[in-house]
Amino acid sequence: MNRIIKIIFLDILKNKIIVAYTLILAVLSWSSFGLEDNSAKGLLTILNIILFTVPLVSILFATIYLYNSSEFIELLLSQPIKRKKIWLSLFLGLSLSMVLAFFVGAGIPLLINAPDSVGLMMLIIGSLITLVFVALAFLSSILTRDKAKGIGIAIMAWLYFALLFDGLVLFLLFQLSDYPIEKAMIIVTGFSPIDLARIQILLHLDVSAMMGYTGAIFKDFFGTSVGLLISFLLLCTWIIVPFLISLVKFRNKDL
Amino acid sequence: MLLFSSFLHAHIIDVGPKKSIKSIKKAIYLAKIGDTIIVHKGTYKEGNIIIDKKVVFIGKDFPILDGQKKYEVLSVKADSVVVDGFKVIRSGHATLEDPCGIKVYNKKNVIIQNNILDDNFFGIYIQNGRNCLIKNNTIIAYGKEEQEIGNGIHCWKSDNLQIIANKISGHRDGIYFEFVTNSVIWRNISSKNIRYGLHFMFSNDDAYITNVFKNNGAGVSVMFTKNVKMFNNYFEENWGDSAYGLFLKEISDSQIIGNKFSRNTSGIHMEGTNRILIEKNVFQANGWAMKIQASCMDNEIVNNNFIANTFDMGTNGSLVLNKFNTNYWDKYEGYDLNKDGVGDVPYHPLSLFAVLVEKNPAAMLLFRSFMITLLDKSEKVLPSITPDNFVDNSPLMHSLPL
Numbered sequence: 001m002n003r004i005i006k007i008i009f010l011d012i013l014k015n016k017i018i019v020a021y022t023l024i025l026a027v028l029s030w031s032s033f034g035l036e037d038n039s040a041k042g043l044l045t046i047l048n049i050i051l052f053t054v055p056l057v058s059i060l061f062a063t064i065y066l067y068n069s070s071e072f073i074e075l076l077l078s079q080p081i082k083r084k085k086i087w088l089s090l091f092l093g094l095s096l097s098m099v100l101a102f103f104v105g106a107g108i109p110l111l112i113n114a115p116d117s118v119g120l121m122m123l124i125i126g127s128l129i130t131l132v133f134v135a136l137a138f139l140s141s142i143l144t145r146d147k148a149k150g151i152g153i154a155i156m157a158w159l160y161f162a163l164l165f166d167g168l169v170l171f172l173l174f175q176l177s178d179y180p181i182e183k184a185m186i187i188v189t190g191f192s193p194i195d196l197a198r199i200q201i202l203l204h205l206d207v208s209a210m211m212g213y214t215g216a217i218f219k220d221f222f223g224t225s226v227g228l229l230i231s232f233l234l235l236c237t238w239i240i241v242p243f244l245i246s247l248v249k250f251r252n253k254d255l
Numbered sequence: 256m257l258l259f260s261s262f263l264h265a266h267i268i269d270v271g272p273k274k275s276i277k278s279i280k281k282a283i284y285l286a287k288i289g290d291t292i293i294v295h296k297g298t299y300k301e302g303n304i305i306i307d308k309k310v311v312f313i314g315k316d317f318p319i320l321d322g323q324k325k326y327e328v329l330s331v332k333a334d335s336v337v338v339d340g341f342k343v344i345r346s347g348h349a350t351l352e353d354p355c356g357i358k359v360y361n362k363k364n365v366i367i368q369n370n371i372l373d374d375n376f377f378g379i380y381i382q383n384g385r386n387c388l389i390k391n392n393t394i395i396a397y398g399k400e401e402q403e404i405g406n407g408i409h410c411w412k413s414d415n416l417q418i419i420a421n422k423i424s425g426h427r428d429g430i431y432f433e434f435v436t437n438s439v440i441w442r443n444i445s446s447k448n449i450r451y452g453l454h455f456m457f458s459n460d461d462a463y464i465t466n467v468f469k470n471n472g473a474g475v476s477v478m479f480t481k482n483v484k485m486f487n488n489y490f491e492e493n494w495g496d497s498a499y500g501l502f503l504k505e506i507s508d509s510q511i512i513g514n515k516f517s518r519n520t521s522g523i524h525m526e527g528t529n530r531i532l533i534e535k536n537v538f539q540a541n542g543w544a545m546k547i548q549a550s551c552m553d554n555e556i557v558n559n560n561f562i563a564n565t566f567d568m569g570t571n572g573s574l575v576l577n578k579f580n581t582n583y584w585d586k587y588e589g590y591d592l593n594k595d596g597v598g599d600v601p602y603h604p605l606s607l608f609a610v611l612v613e614k615n616p617a618a619m620l621l622f623r624s625f626m627i628t629l630l631d632k633s634e635k636v637l638p639s640i641t642p643d644n645f646v647d648n649s650p651l652m653h654s655l656p657l
Contacts, residue, residue: 040563040585041585044623047623048625048628051623051624051625052625162625163625163626166621166624166625166626166627167626169620169621170618170621170626170627173615173617173618173620173621174615174618177614177615177617181617182617185617185620189620194624195620195624198623198624199620202622202623205623206542206565206622206623207494207518208494208518208519208520208540208541208542208565209520209541209542209543209565209566209619209622210542210619218619218620
């Protein structure tokens with residue numbers, strides 16, 4: 001298993017797209033930290049990277065990589081290796097290299113320019129978001145054999161979580177504004193990994209505003225260690241559940 | 256000549272456990288007008304001590320006056336009394352009589368300085384005083400609930416007061432002013448009080464300068480007043496639902512200059528406020544730098560720095576009758592082609608999302624989401640929901656050196 005992970009890991013690191021992704025992240029983060037004398041703008045740029053670029057690249061790259069290595073997967077299947085092992089090592093190889101790219105690109109400037117709880121939180125959350133979207137890529141690529149369809153599903157998933165979901169929440173908020181929906185909204189955020197990530201970072205970044213009326217309710221939940229634990233567990237669920245579904249499908253798949 | 260002779264006849268009366276006079280009450284009884292009473296180190300449990308003659312009342316090495324949680328400790332009922340260097344502790348607790356650590360009853364020229372007040376219901380209370388000085392006192396209490404504790408320095412219906420260099424914490428309001436005129440509050444530190452750091456009502460023609468108001472329950476509140484000058488104060492870390500760095504209600508013709516507002520939920524909240532000049536202040540890392548309700552009129556906000564606030568502005572309506580000019584906004588994204596330091600594109604400090612959150616606070620959940628950022632950007636280009644005259648026509652490109 002370790003050897004398969006190693007092969008995939010090294011294969012991806014040689015990939016030009018990953019190198020470009022790392023470079024782009026690095027250029028964006030270093031330049032945004034360098035532009036202003038306070039680190040707030042740089043942090044905002046990295047926040048947007050985590051909420052926007054990281055999910056997109058993670059899910060697209062992983063999906064395409066899986067489709068492109070279908071022959072390699074078939075070759076592996078012809079060997080006496082368990083399917084579970086193959087799939088798991090694919091996942092670990094892919095996610096390790098993506099997390100490494102994020103860490104080198106955005107993590108290093110983050111730790112140098114904002115070496116506090118905000119920076120650390122962003123680093124952890126960014127890595128988790130990478131893992132979530134790699135897992136979603138595994139799911140979307142197993143759902144269909146058709147590469148175009150698979151990539152389509154991946155893009156739709158990204159679009160949904162990055163944009164449409166927030167639109168829906170905003171719509172609900174204003175439609176149901178006459179009802180006490182604050183608590184329900186906390187539950188709703190659990191349905192989108194990007195929202196979970198965003199709120200955790202917000203509580204560190206905009207603490208003064210989040211202490212306002214409704215913010216206090218969020219802070220009471222997300223800001224406590226129990227809430228922190230729950231939202232991390234939820235993020236982990238977002239990694240484990242899609243991957244497990246894809247694993248079951250892969251095991252039973254007729255190749 | 257008469258004054259001079261009275262000085263010559265002034266005596267010093269020593270009070271202390273090892274002196275001939277052991278009771279403060281007896282010393283006051285024996286004292287003549289103009290005498291000095293020196294109280295030496297020790298604990299004095301004498302109930303309510305009433306100073307009803309013009310005396311200089313000095314404590315050596317902070318003698319403790321203990322109210323035993325039953326009495327008002329020190330009552331000043333004569334003009335020109337000096338109270339200096341006591342440790343006044345444990346006054347009684349009653350909501351009808353408001354027992355205090357030190358209370359001045361309808362007198363003038365009283366000086367209260369260098370005292371420590373610990374665990375009193377009210378700290379220092381000036382009732383109908385004139386020309387009084389309260390200086391260098393440390394006032395501490397341990398209130399938990401608003402109803403169960405009085406104010407640190409409470410001034411009512413007074414004139415010409417000077418409140419200088421006191422440290423107040425743990426009371427209901429740090430400093431409370433009601434019907435107090437022509438007075439100055441200078442170099443005080445008011446922190447961790449349950450309600451307001453400074454509470455200010457119906458008090459015209461006052462100034463508060465270079466004070467620190469930090470981490471109070473609801474910040475500082477200035478209400479129903481005109482001609483107030485607020486210079487060089489620090490308003491910090493007032494967090495919570497209805498907590499403001501500075502809350503202004505029904506204020507007119509006042510000046511807010513050179514203050515620093517940092518890490519408050521709202522830096523300044525204005526309601527029914529008219530003809531105020533807000534100049535050369537720094538707003539940093541607040542949730543809302545300013546909330547200007549639609550009931551405010553003819554206020555001028557000029558030459559301020561707005562840095563790293565979550566929202567620069569908030570409002571509750573579409574009516575804007577205030578002026579914004581030559582401020583520095585760190586969120587400004589315009590350009591400056593002629594290099595005169597003033598941006599060529601007007602800046603709209605009110606973001607769409609600030610309006611949405613005002614209408615529906617739960618929307619805070621979506622803050623900094625990508626979709627909201629998109630909406631905000633398009634609103635900045637083409638204002639449709641936010642009032643288009645909420646605008647700074649000459650935003651600065653670089654922050655002011657404040």
